[in-house]
Amino acid sequence: MASYLLAMAVFAGFYALMALGLNVIWGLAGMINLGLVGFFAIGAYTAALLSVKLHVPMLVGWGAAAIAGSVAGALLAVVTARLKGDYLAIVTLGFSEIVRLTASNEIWLTGGTDGISAIPGPFRGALSPLGFNLVFAGLIWGVVAVTALALGRLSASPFGRVLRAIREDEMVAAVAGKPVLAFKVRAFALGAGVLGFAGALYAHYNGYVAPDAFQPLITIYVVLALTAGGTGTMRGAMLGAVLVIALTEGTRFLDDVLPGLAPVQIAALREALIGTALIVILTWRPQGLVAERTRVLQLEAL
Amino acid sequence: MTIIPTRRQAMLAALAMPFLGRVAQGAAAEPILIGTLTPQTGAGGSFGPGMVKVAKAVVDDINAAGGVLGRKIELVSADDETNPDAGVRAARKLIDVNKVDAIAGTWASAVTMAVAPLCWDNKVMLFTVSGADSITKLPHQGYIIRTQPNTYLQSGRIAKYIVGDKATKVFGLSAQTPFAVDSYNRLAEVLKAGNVEPLGDIVYDAAKTSFRSEIDQALKTKPDALFLNSYTPDITVLLRELFRAGYEGKRYTFGYAATPKLLENVPADVVEGLVSFAPSPDLGSPAYARVKRILGAEPDPYAAQIHDHISLIALSIAKAGASGGVAIHDFVRAVGDAGGTKVTSAIDGLKLLADGKAVNFEGASGPCKFTPLGDIEDCKFRFDVAEKGKYRLLSIS
Structure with a gap:
């Protein structure tokens, strides 16, 4: 059981890290990014290829993955500079599908749908499966904590205020003399870098990457995590990620509670429960579990 | 004084109940635990439920006959959602x-x-x-056993059939899968040897909703036969669009794509003459009859194979005299002993093993002999043709 709980903590960590990355792009700067699994995939493939084909040390691969994610993010931000709302959502979704299809078809590089297997993990050979999960859970949540702190500081800084201003009204921010596009590109690059880094850790944890693992479903889960947790807040992003994993994985234990049902009924019930729970949360707290608190100018006080 | 639990305490107690139940159970009987990891949802969702039903029935039969080594078998079923990310968590x-x-x-x-690396790291046997x-080329140290004939064996057989069916020019349309390219290459190799011209292959994304451009490209080469290496959702679209495009040549595909259900769901004209091909279970075997009885319908190959998976697991444990992944790993080939008595059910095999005799298990999918890599050595194949919306068996060879 301990090993399982740790493994789920690791998965929650991946989702939390992705939710944090998304939070910069969407939560702070207000750019809807439905292509986050694409950056995650770019990071995962960068790290996997560097360590399997070029035998580069893992830490270097992780750095490279973050940079690759960032560069892809910056490029996408420039390309989509004039798009907003639904249109940006569609283009970013398309971007992640392009990444997945490229990974499926460029067999010489990515191994196609066979994927890349035997990716080393930190101390994997030297540790028992339980020990490996323990080390990785510590690693990922350490990374999540540092990232959340750093991004939290950033969010409170003048840079964060400008991003929120852009989110609320681009025109006003531009009139106030802020270079809107430059800020958007930087926010996108930063968020995508975090997503790429998450991908790198994922590749080294699972030991296997394949295009099938980067379906839009992951994007949906992370968007849900951030929405349920509370967009714009770092604590919300982390809480939401834990909640989504607890819901999707906790419901696997339904068969212990309801022994009379066939597995296919359990599977259907699981999907229904996960959906219902998220609807309930979003109806009950549309601002998310942790609401964003921004300082508002008190007009009466003036 | 009476103790009234607070709401929070009551909640905690309720949450802990399932776990308490499990602990108490474990102490009393110590069952042997076997997991099934099948697709209950997603693209494979039409096969998983039947597979679990068969696995459960085999386990119930074994338990009713006294279990293995005096212990009961307990089956735990998980849903892989036909998705590797969810599959890993379910396997965990x-x-x-469990x-x-x-x-x-x-x-x-x-x-x-x-899922395979998790299995060999934890010394758990994986039957797929x-x-x-x-798959079997992974460094699995013997922890993978596959009852499904691999691509090389399958594509070679289908190509031989196409040669015998008097096709002259064959084009391939393949869904993007780990075996798409290997399949076509082996097919082309055997076709060439039989003086049939392989025209080429397009690998497409199965998630697309239309394949007009792929079909135009394929038909431009003027094939008189198409090899459709697809899954159910995409072949439904492909067949409709081929019909609309007026294609009248032969079409060959795998049985897992063109399921009997698919034939019910599309107009009979659209599928008329489609030849489907599947590794054939041993139709005359009592094991096959058992699977058919359990399902109450003609079994698909996977239901037949999981019958054999569970039987092999039970027999290996009995032969080893111990449970555990390592025991199954070491003895899974010893229960297909050519010198032993042929048995087609786990119960008969368990009886013989209890008397210290050797057994040669031949299941619903056929003889269970495996290469050192874990692949099945040989198996039979069946060919069906769709006529008026129903399958008619052409041949088994």
Whole structure:
């Protein structure tokens, strides 16, 4: 059981890290990014290829993955500079599908749908499966904590205020003399870098990457995590990620509670429960579990 | 004084109940735990439920006959959602929480590839029905057994059939899968040897909703036969669009794509003459009859194979005299002993093994002999043709 709980903590960590990355792009700067699994995939493939084909040390691969994610993010931000709302959502979704299809078809590089297997993990050979999960859970949540702190500081800084201003009204921010596009590109690059880094850790944890693992479903889960947790807040992003994993994985234990049902009924019930729970949360707290608190100018006080 | 639990205490107690139940159960009987990891949802969702039903029935039969080594078998079923990411988490639950000795029934190749490292790291045996050649080439140290014939064997057989069916020019349309390219290459190789011209192959994304451009490209080469290496959702679209495009040549595909259900769901004209091909279970075998009885319908190959997975697991444990993944790993080939008595059910085999005799298990999918890599050595194939919306058996060879 301990090993399982740790493994789920690791998965929650991946989702939390992705939710944090998304939070910069969407939560702070207000750019809807439905292509986050694409950056995650770019990071995962960068790290996997560097360590399997070029035998580069893992830490270097992780750095490279973050940079690759960032560069892809910056490029996408420039390309989509004039798009907003639904249109940006569609283009970013398309971007992640392009990444997945490229990974499926460029067999010489990515191994196609066979994927890349035997990716080393930190101390994997030297540790028992339980020990490996323990080390990785510590690693990922350490990374999540540092990232959340750093991004939290950033969010409170003048840079964060400008991003929120852009989110609320681009025109006003531009009139106030802020270079809107430059800020958007930087926010996108930063968020995508975090997503790429998450991908790198994922590749080294699972030991296997394949295009099938980067379906839009992951994007949906992370968007849900951030929405349920509370967009714009770092604590919300982390809480939401834990909640989504607890819901999707906790419901696997339904068969212990309801022994009379066939597995296919359990599977259907699981999907229904996960959906219902998220609807309930979003109806009950549309601002998310942790609401964003921004300082508002008190007009009466003036 | 009476103790009234607070709401929070009551909640905690309620949450802890399932776990308490499990502990108490474990102490009393110590069952042997076997996991099934099958697709209950997603693209493979039409196969998983039947597979679990068969696995459960085999386990119930064994338990009713006294179990294995005096212990009952307990089956734990998980849903891989036909998705490697979810499959890994489901496998984690089976291995870390339920502590299964073996996992049976992984269906999609990508799921099997993702789950396999967990299995060999934790010394859990993995029995799979996935077809991709690359699976048994993983460094699995013997922890993978595959009852599904691999791509090389399958494509070679289908190509031989196409040669015999008097096709002259064959084009391939393949869904993007780990075995798409291998399949076509082997097909082309055998076709050439039989003086049939392979025209080429297009690999497409199965998630698309239309394949007009792929079909235009294929028909431009003027094939008189098409090899459709697809899954059910995409072949439905392909067949409709081929019909609309006026294509009248032969079409060959795999049985897992053109399921009997698909024939019910599309107009009979659209599928008329479609030849489907599947590794054939041993139709005359009592084991096959048993699977048919359990399902109450003609079994698909995967239901037949999982019958054999569970039987092999039970027999290996009995032969080894001990449970655990390592015991199954070491003895799984010893229960297909050519010198032993032929048995087609786990119960008969268990009786013989209890008397110290050797057994040669031949299951619903046929003889269970495996190469050192874990692949099945040989098997029969069946060919069906769609006529007026129903399948008619052409041949088994």
